[in-house]
Amino acid sequence: MGEDTVKPEEAVENTEQEQTTEIVISDEQLNQLAKDRVCPGCDTMQDAEEVRLRCLAEMENFKKRLQREREEQFKYATESVLGDLLPTLDNLQLAIDYGRNLEGCENMLVGVEMTQKLFLEAIERHGLTPLGEKNDEFNPEIHEAVGQENCDDVPEGHVKHVMQRGYKLKDRMLRPAKVIVSGGK
Numbered sequence: 001m002g003e004d005t006v007k008p009e010e011a012v013e014n015t016e017q018e019q020t021t022e023i024v025i026s027d028e029q030l031n032q033l034a035k036d037r038v039c040p041g042c043d044t045m046q047d048a049e050e051v052r053l054r055c056l057a058e059m060e061n062f063k064k065r066l067q068r069e070r071e072e073q074f075k076y077a078t079e080s081v082l083g084d085l086l087p088t089l090d091n092l093q094l095a096i097d098y099g100r101n102l103e104g105c106e107n108m109l110v111g112v113e114m115t116q117k118l119f120l121e122a123i124e125r126h127g128l129t130p131l132g133e134k135n136d137e138f139n140p141e142i143h144e145a146v147g148q149e150n151c152d153d154v155p156e157g158h159v160k161h162v163m164q165r166g167y168k169l170k171d172r173m174l175r176p177a178k179v180i181v182s183g184g185k
Contacts, residue, residue: 131143146180164177
């Protein structure tokens with residue numbers, strides 16, 4: 001074999017080395033580029049300094065954007081899991097509402113209420129808050145009106161009955177509360 005022949009193992013190593021590029025450029029490297037005037041299109045040191053400063057600013061903006069995206073992703077990482085648990089909360093509430101109307105279910109009702117309380121406490125620790133209470137003023141941002149009924153004991157424009165609780169994860173709406181609104185007397 002001649003001296004110009006490359007072994008397959010060396011070719012793989014060379015290819016891997018060529019594919020890896022360093023993304024971060026240090027200030028020293030940028031300064032050296034400016035001093036050596038190896039900046040394409042730069043006629044003077046002042047042009048090279050402008051390019052260097054622009055590159056530094058772009059890198060800093062990129063870092064900030066990545067940080068914001070990472071924080072946003074972390075903040076709402078539990079959204080899909082908590083959203084999947086909402087029907088379970090709804091079913092616990094239905095069981096409690098149904099059990100209140102039956103004799104002989106008092107002990108079971110206590111257990112279901114305790115389970116619901118523990119479940120709500122656990123998901124609230126992850127930033128999920130329930131929305132929609134009877135007598136709340138109707139707010140279309142958090143309530144979805146599914147009906148309207150005249151009522152003497154609830155003021156007009158307030159929630160008469162909560163059909164399905166709504167939930168909010170930190171500052172993002174997961175599901176609005178489905179309510180019946182009082183239409184007055």
